[in-house]
Amino acid sequence: MRKFKQGLAFSLFKFFAVLVVGILFSIVFFILFNGIKVINWEFLTKSPSNGMLSGGIFPAIIGTIYLIIGSIIFAVPFGVSAAIYNIEYGKNNWFVKIMRIMTNNLAGVPSIIFGLVGMALFVNKLNFGPSLISGALTLAILILPLIIRTTEEALKSVPEDYRTSSYSLGASKLTTIRKVVLPAAIPNILTGIVLSIGRVSGETAPILFTVAAYFLPHLPQSIYDQAMALPYHLYVLVTSGTDLEASRSMAYGTALVLVAIVFAMNLLAGFFRNKMNKLNKRNS
Amino acid sequence: MKKIKEKLMYGYLMISGGVTGIIILFIIIFLFSEGIGLFQSKNIENGYALYLNTENVIEELSPEEITNIFDGKITNWKEVRGQDLEIITYRFNDLLNSYSESDLGDNYEHIPLIIEEHISENKGIIAYLPTSFAPEESDFVRILSVGNIELKDFFIESKWMPTSEPVPLFGSLSLIIGTLLVGFLAIIIALPLGLGLAVYLSELANKKVKKVLKPVIELLAGIPSVVYGFFGLIVLAPIVQKVFKLPIGETALTGALVLAIMALPTIVSVAEDALNNTPRELKEASLALGANQWETIQKVVFPYAKSGILAAIVLGVGRAIGETMAVLMVTGNAAILPSSVFQSVRTIPATIAAELGEAPTGGVHYQALFLLGIVLFLFTLMTSVVGEVISKKKY
Amino acid sequence: MIKAKDVHFYYGDFHALKGVNIEIKEKTVTALIGPSGCGKSTFLRLFNRMNDLIDNTRIEGQCIVDNKDIYSKSIDVDTLRKNVGMVFQKPTPFPKTIYENIAYGLKINGYKDKRKISDIVEKSLKDAALWEEVKDKLQQSAFQLSGGQQQRLCIARALAVSPKVLLMDEPASALDPISTSKIEELIYTLKKEYTIVVVTHNMQQAARISDNTAFFMMGELVEYNDTKKMFLNPEKEITQNYITGRFG
Numbered sequence: 001m002r003k004f005k006q007g008l009a010f011s012l013f014k015f016f017a018v019l020v021v022g023i024l025f026s027i028v029f030f031i032l033f034n035g036i037k038v039i040n041w042e043f044l045t046k047s048p049s050n051g052m053l054s055g056g057i058f059p060a061i062i063g064t065i066y067l068i069i070g071s072i073i074f075a076v077p078f079g080v081s082a083a084i085y086n087i088e089y090g091k092n093n094w095f096v097k098i099m100r101i102m103t104n105n106l107a108g109v110p111s112i113i114f115g116l117v118g119m120a121l122f123v124n125k126l127n128f129g130p131s132l133i134s135g136a137l138t139l140a141i142l143i144l145p146l147i148i149r150t151t152e153e154a155l156k157s158v159p160e161d162y163r164t165s166s167y168s169l170g171a172s173k174l175t176t177i178r179k180v181v182l183p184a185a186i187p188n189i190l191t192g193i194v195l196s197i198g199r200v201s202g203e204t205a206p207i208l209f210t211v212a213a214y215f216l217p218h219l220p221q222s223i224y225d226q227a228m229a230l231p232y233h234l235y236v237l238v239t240s241g242t243d244l245e246a247s248r249s250m251a252y253g254t255a256l257v258l259v260a261i262v263f264a265m266n267l268l269a270g271f272f273r274n275k276m277n278k279l280n281k282r283n284s
Numbered sequence: 285m286k287k288i289k290e291k292l293m294y295g296y297l298m299i300s301g302g303v304t305g306i307i308i309l310f311i312i313i314f315l316f317s318e319g320i321g322l323f324q325s326k327n328i329e330n331g332y333a334l335y336l337n338t339e340n341v342i343e344e345l346s347p348e349e350i351t352n353i354f355d356g357k358i359t360n361w362k363e364v365r366g367q368d369l370e371i372i373t374y375r376f377n378d379l380l381n382s383y384s385e386s387d388l389g390d391n392y393e394h395i396p397l398i399i400e401e402h403i404s405e406n407k408g409i410i411a412y413l414p415t416s417f418a419p420e421e422s423d424f425v426r427i428l429s430v431g432n433i434e435l436k437d438f439f440i441e442s443k444w445m446p447t448s449e450p451v452p453l454f455g456s457l458s459l460i461i462g463t464l465l466v467g468f469l470a471i472i473i474a475l476p477l478g479l480g481l482a483v484y485l486s487e488l489a490n491k492k493v494k495k496v497l498k499p500v501i502e503l504l505a506g507i508p509s510v511v512y513g514f515f516g517l518i519v520l521a522p523i524v525q526k527v528f529k530l531p532i533g534e535t536a537l538t539g540a541l542v543l544a545i546m547a548l549p550t551i552v553s554v555a556e557d558a559l560n561n562t563p564r565e566l567k568e569a570s571l572a573l574g575a576n577q578w579e580t581i582q583k584v585v586f587p588y589a590k591s592g593i594l595a596a597i598v599l600g601v602g603r604a605i606g607e608t609m610a611v612l613m614v615t616g617n618a619a620i621l622p623s624s625v626f627q628s629v630r631t632i633p634a635t636i637a638a639e640l641g642e643a644p645t646g647g648v649h650y651q652a653l654f655l656l657g658i659v660l661f662l663f664t665l666m667t668s669v670v671g672e673v674i675s676k677k678k679y
Numbered sequence: 680m681i682k683a684k685d686v687h688f689y690y691g692d693f694h695a696l697k698g699v700n701i702e703i704k705e706k707t708v709t710a711l712i713g714p715s716g717c718g719k720s721t722f723l724r725l726f727n728r729m730n731d732l733i734d735n736t737r738i739e740g741q742c743i744v745d746n747k748d749i750y751s752k753s754i755d756v757d758t759l760r761k762n763v764g765m766v767f768q769k770p771t772p773f774p775k776t777i778y779e780n781i782a783y784g785l786k787i788n789g790y791k792d793k794r795k796i797s798d799i800v801e802k803s804l805k806d807a808a809l810w811e812e813v814k815d816k817l818q819q820s821a822f823q824l825s826g827g828q829q830q831r832l833c834i835a836r837a838l839a840v841s842p843k844v845l846l847m848d849e850p851a852s853a854l855d856p857i858s859t860s861k862i863e864e865l866i867y868t869l870k871k872e873y874t875i876v877v878v879t880h881n882m883q884q885a886a887r888i889s890d891n892t893a894f895f896m897m898g899e900l901v902e903y904n905d906t907k908k909m910f911l912n913p914e915k916e917i918t919q920n921y922i923t924g925r926f927g
Binding site: 012020031107173235258270 | 289300301480489497511514602603605606654657664667
């Protein structure tokens with residue numbers, strides 16, 4: 001009887017594992033199968049036409065790329081610096097402890113709140129209006145905790161010996177960080193950046209009111225312009241528009257591009273992580 | 285020289301270190317500054333007022349009563365603690381429709397007089413008019429004083445109709461209940477699944493299986509919310525509709541299903557960590573007494589990892605409640621109090637996302653949405669803090 | 680009671696036990712001694728099949744407990760482990776009350792009668808010489824006990840399910856001298872009812888508590904004899920060297 005209960009429970013859990021894999025595969029299959037029909041060079045390089053029923057999604061791709069670049073530019077310097085301060089200087093003083101709590105909480109804030117605050121602060125108060133800069137800043141705040149957390153892990157995993165050897169040769173703390181610690185931590189820092197790129201590409205709520213537009217006649221010319229973006233484009237294609245059935249195929253194509261970007265970033269991050277582990281193994 | 289550079293750099297790094305604190309501060313400041321203003325606003329739109337005949341002794345009306353009056357649901361003043369008098373509603377449009385351009389005057393200068401006449405003739409009238417075109421208070425006309433939007437109305441009332449006239453209704457109860465319903469339902473679905481997976485990963489799976497399963501879960505975590513919404517709308521909703529024989533498939537249940545998948549990775553990773561941290565010796569001691577592996581997990585590992593598992597639940601709830609796009613696309617968006625999981629509901633994040641675009645900046649609707657944002661932010665802050673505190677607690 | 684017939688044991692490719700033959704009589708205390716890594720703990724763990732938990736291991740030969748080959752397919756491992764109890768080096772009380780720790784094994788094995796359970800709990804605690812110290816605080820958390828008390832709790836826990844054999848893997852090495860001597864006294868009294876095998880790296884302890892001693896080295900059973908004989912007049916020179924501390 002006892003053995004039977006165990007067998008039952010364990011079979012159930014095995015089933016769960018199969019179920020979860022099945023869910024992922026059905027989602028991927030759903031998008032891949034339907035989206036691949038739509039993807040071609042035209043789709044990726046042309047603007048939408050005919051009321052979103054045909055054409056391509058090029059401006060959305062460009063918009064997303066701009067947003068990625070913008071948010072990374074803002075988040076990485078601050079995030080990496082913050083992590084450097086936390087790990088190398090602050091160690092465990094009260095300031096760092098409080099900031100760590102703040103960072104963890106910021107990580108848990110729903111993305112729509114970022115959208116709200118981004119709108120209130122960047123779009124309205126600072127008068128940037130809905131624009132690339134508003135969107136990029138909002139997204140930068142969104143990914144900041146992620147960058148800080150992964151950079152902290154990267155710095156922590158650099159062996160202490162590296163630092164002590166450098167100091168014993170007469171190098172200052174700053175020089176040590178710049179020339180020894182950071183280079184050693186780069187692969188893991190890159191992991192964090194790459195994961196953030198994946199995150200930024202897919203977020204809709206923060207850009208709803210800060211930058212996204214459904215259709216723009218031309219590509220954004222300056223950072224004060226609005227832009228189209230992939231996740232928002234997908235959202236609109238699926239929920240509004242005049243002929244939902246017909247724009248469905250565009251939706252599949254957009255979803256495929258979006259998911260492809262996210263998966264590629266995940267793979268890249270995993271690649272960097274493995275490289276880091278190999279590096280550390282060799283040296284220990 | 286070098287020292288100065290070092291000091292500057294140190295200062296810069298320290299400020300960067302404080303950047304997340306500054307951001308949280310900003311979030312709180314902005315949410316509150318925009319949202320709290322709601323309670324200083326009058327219930328009625330700026331620049332408008334309600335006009336009554338002076339013989340009507342009504343002192344005050346609740347926002348819901350006003351709405352019901354203008355919807356025709358309340359037809360006599362005695363139903364709202366007034367006299368036995370039939371209610372006649374009057375809107376500005378009614379005026380424009382009944383009189384010709386010339387009657388109103390070249391510069392609309394006749395309007396106040398026309399209205400005053402009209403009001404004095406109809407004792408039971410209640411007129412919703414822009415103050416710039418309305419008559420002054422007189423022997424025949426009085427203005428109904430309308431109070432401010434109240435805190436309790438915001439949280440206790442369940443009708444959320446921000447665009448209704450003459451009085452917008454901001455009862456967030458249906459939204460709060462909708463959010464909690466979908467969130468907790470999602471966790472009820474995700475918890476057994478997540479715990480089972482965590483047990484499987486930490487106790488049963490061999491290396492090969494882990495190499496497949498762990499990336500799968502990570503990928504599930506990375507799929508954007510819109511894509512989940514897309515999948516939920518096109519694939520899950522019709523299935524739910526067919527299986528449960530419902531009029532439409534966009535229900536709280538469908539939303540909960542999608543959210544369960546989205547919250548799963550969080551639950552699995554936190555629970556797995558907790559299970560892995562159970563000392564090997566404890567498990568061996570139990571096995572050495574003749575307990576089998578499942579009994580050991582149930583009776584020794586779970587109690588030991590209790591705090592970690594609890595943290596997983598709390599964090600999972602926080603994640604589920606804050607989700608916006610997937611829920612927006614899949615729950616049908618009816619801002620009503622749900623009486624079953626098979627109905628359409630509206631959650632707080634979905635409401636904000638759906639309505640903020642149309643709410644005029646600075647207006648009451650705008651402020652109400654920010655207030656919703658405060659509620660959401662406080663709730664997720666709470667789950668985040670509680671989750672952290674619980675997971676640090678050693679048994 | 681316990682027999683090993685030409686037992687070989689492998690961790691992967693590593694040949695950890697090489698052709699061990701031994702016969703342990705009922706109701707005796709046998710000490711397993713030898714330098715670190717000689718295989719004594721591995722050998723001990725064969726008899727309640729705890730080594731099964733490690734991947735990639737292989738056994739050859741026969742392990743017999745109470746006239747049954749415990750590695751045969753007809754043996755239920757859980758029942759075996761109930762009958763062959765084990766106490767580990769580190770005290771491992773469960774995160775439960777003192778009472779519940781002892782009752783755990785009973786409940787797992789189907790005991791439902793509350794009165795019977797509490798009788799057995801009391802007897803086990805008495806047999807483990809812990810009853811007087813904890814009888815008034817049975818509902819307290821087991822973590823509140825001292826290290827020595829916790830270890831006796833683990834012994835009581837193992838005794839509660841009425842094993843025939845008690846395997847002890849360095850039971851006192853994590854304890855202070857006073858607790859150690861209490862445990863040693865306990866072992867001496869327990870041998871009236873149980874067959875006990877103790878792994879120890881402390882020669883004096885082996886000499887004090889055991890009837891017979893087995894000396895392992897590099898996976899082989901070098902010498903197995905009456906304890907007094909082993910320590911006063913070992914048959915092999917290498918045994919002599921180990922006992923006198925020439926290496927270890």
